[in-house]
Amino acid sequence: MTADATKTAGTPAIICENVGKWFGDFAALRGVSCTIEHGEVVVVIGPSGSGKSTFIRCINHLENHQQGRIVVDGIELTNDLRNIDAIRREVGMVFQQFNLFPHLTVLGNITLAPIWVRNQTRTQAEETAMSLLERVGIPEQANKYPGQLSGGQQQRVAIARALAMNPKIMLFDEPTSALDPEMIKEVLDVIKELARSDMTTIVVSHEMGFAREVADRVMFFDYGSIVEEGTPEHFFTNPQNERTKLFLSQIL
């Protein structure tokens, strides 16, 4: 931990410079630039289709950008597979639709990558997995299959699965939008606890209370670029941009 800290002390966790991404002729990202420091918690908001998901998927190269530069933890993202693998090991991601592996138990889901990518032994990986399940509050579900869990429990397993690789950066793409109202809180609590630890966190979310509570910074996306960013106070009390104001008035 200290070695890592000194190694990456000077560089920010994520640097994006003029990032552009097209789907065919459609420009999903139009010159996004930002810098995210280690330990920072960033909440990304914006209307549907504005490119939020595309942006965070570019950060762990699930989409490849066609213009600009993305540097994650000092490693530049190119098409070189070694860089991509190195970065995916540093970056955990949680999806809106959970995407748990239905053919594996909860424990199997969490230990798969540590065993195959980090070459841990099964017992070692299972120990870590149990302590992570403890942390997200569902140790008793370890031997069930994802299909036997509620949405909130599944999303917490997904978080534990991402954490099992011991990432430095966590990406959340609308982690609570597919959940029933009474389960949102249990998932947000886990994310809050993570954000308060030293984890660099980017969350795409429309939970404004959550954003106000944990975010160091809020970014507002529209038409594939960052229209406005600032502290939560700034954002919710005194937004400058017209589109931001309109958007906030619609969801608040």
Added chain:
Amino acid sequence: MNPAWLRKDFYRLLEVDENADQAAVEESYRRLIGELRPETSPDDALRYSLLTEAYSVLADSARREEYDRMRAADAEKPAAYAPPPPQAPRSGPWRWMRENLFDGEWWGPIAGNTALTLAVALIGLNLSRFITSYLFDPGRKWSALTYNMKLLMVQAFPQDDMIRIWLSIGILAVLAVWSLASWEIGGRLPLTTLMRRLRFGGGLLAVAAVMHHGAGARTFGLPPVLQIDAPADWSSPRVSVFLVGAAAAVGSHLLIKLIRRPGAAADGEDTPERSVPALALPVIIMAAVSVFLWTARLPVPEGQFEETTGPIAATTARPWTILFAATVAAYFLGLLIQRRYPQPLRRFLLIAWFTSYPVIIMIIQRKPILHWMDILGFGETSFFASDLGTVLTFVILGGAAIWVLALPRSKAVVTGAAAGIGLLILASTFIMEDPPAWLTTLVPIGGLAIDLLLGGLIAAALTAGAWLVADRYESVRLIGSVLMLVAVMVWLRPMPFLFRVLTTVFALAVLLCPTFGGTPTGRRNLVAGWGIAVLVVVSAFRLGIAETGLEYQSTTFLGGFNLTILLAFGGIALSFPLGVILALGRTSSMPIFRLVCTGYIELVRSVPLITWLFFGASMLVAFLPQGVEFDELVGVIGALALFNSAYLAETIRGGLQSINRGQYEAARAVGLSTVQSTSLVIMPQALRAVIPALVGQVIVSFKDTSLVAIIGLTDVLLIARSIIPQQSNPSFQGTIAQMMFFMALFYWVFTFAFSRSSMRVERNVGLGER
């Protein structure tokens, strides 16, 4: 005030105690609700409404007070307010029959249902009567079957060599049983279920044995469909069948009564039901066969036998018994070892399964089984032309090159490796045969000079290219591309076939280095993969190619069930990995790979299997390079595998397309490589999704092996259809109907056993989908 409240204990429902404050009630309610999924599970929906009702009462202080008062008043009453849960109605066989076979909502459906039941029963009864009266007809010549069992099994396989067949069967049986023990497949069967099946089967057998139709039936004044035959001759086989069936039915019925006697049921409420391992059944059957073979005296048919083939019992009793003992021993040994060392053993078993097939072909076909001179390289064969020499050279030199190139430490190292490979290529030109005529006429200098020139050019290109390219990974890619060119060239120039294939594989491996090397594990896997590939290629060629100079048993000796199983097993087992690769190729994003796989699948599917069989058996030789010649059997197995793989690929592709894209992304996001994501996450789900279709495919492939009769191989069906009924012995002539009856039973037993076991697999793996 609601009296229904009294029947529910709201405090217990919400898991709070009676003096919990509002906050605790609220918190507990949220927590419990959070675990429910009322929209998908009816149980949860019910619990959801109960919890909400409980919460609505306890959260409202006025209503809670009222509820508490009611409870207090009620507690003073002596009677418990919760009546005991009603006993679940016991459904006996009579009740089941009435409800399912003769019941309906009003007289119309009742009459219809009853009529249908009676009609089906009558049809079934008469069908079984047809079958049994056919079976027991004195005109049937069943000795044609028992006396030709060996023919059906192995055709004309030399009697002296039968040990090879038994050895092969033994290997397969022991492996199968050991695997069953190792994976603890099969589980346990409740004793009552077993007995119930026995009772049903025995009863059916007994009824079938006495139902008769035709001459000799006693009418007892009954209509023809219900006539019964009272046996006139107490020694007829029919009586024994009846007695066995009846004994089984009565015995198992009594046993069921014994197990379930009221006393046992009362105190046995939570003791688990008595059960036996499901494998006990096949073991009992095998034991019965062994005993039968030792004791049975089959009737000798009219006509004479010059050869002492004798009825099957005479020659097979000993091997069967040994086989039986070996499998039972293997099962218990497997269990024992499994308890001790769980993981490594399973891996060993998997490897054993993969190697068993070539080993068995070798045991059955090879003559002599091993040719040490060609394998180890002494005497006439030079060491480098022997199997061992080839394997060692390629594994060590190629492995070293891949080891260096997979994780290139520096440019100098890569350049050094390139120079080394170049020098080897140059050196190899000295030991090659002369270059072809077209090359010498094109470039009019001496034969060796051309090769040297070409080799030198290649070596120079490799070294210079590796040195000049800036990025060391890119220079590895360049080396791979140059080697690919070399690999194309070796196919244009006469040289041993094995070298061509191995050079091509090597070029491919180097090309993969920059992509899959990367990490130390990746490098280790690449080198290991290379070693295995060399071994597989060499052994496949030594097994399959006549060029090696090793003799084969003539294929005409091999036939019957032996051949059918060999073809089915090989055709199906080989087609699975191929099918998976083709399916992945067809859905891959690499255009050339996709094109090749799609083209292959469409081409193979557009031509009938028979055509491919002809191709594999006789025409393949015309397409192969000079001097390379496959054994006919290998060609046919290859044709079957290639044909099956195209169909399997399409089925598996269906499974792949049913997998959500998010699965792949999630696998990639946790850091799994492409290969790992595919093999650990995508493929298992895709295969699970299409198990029923795959099973259908396998059954079709199994039955399709009977088509090989057309190209002159004598499979079991051909023997039954035309060889046995045409034998000179009069007791065997014209028995085609009996034979077909037996063949139907034969194919049915195999396909049914397979589909049952696949159903079990489906049930086991289906768990994740719930």
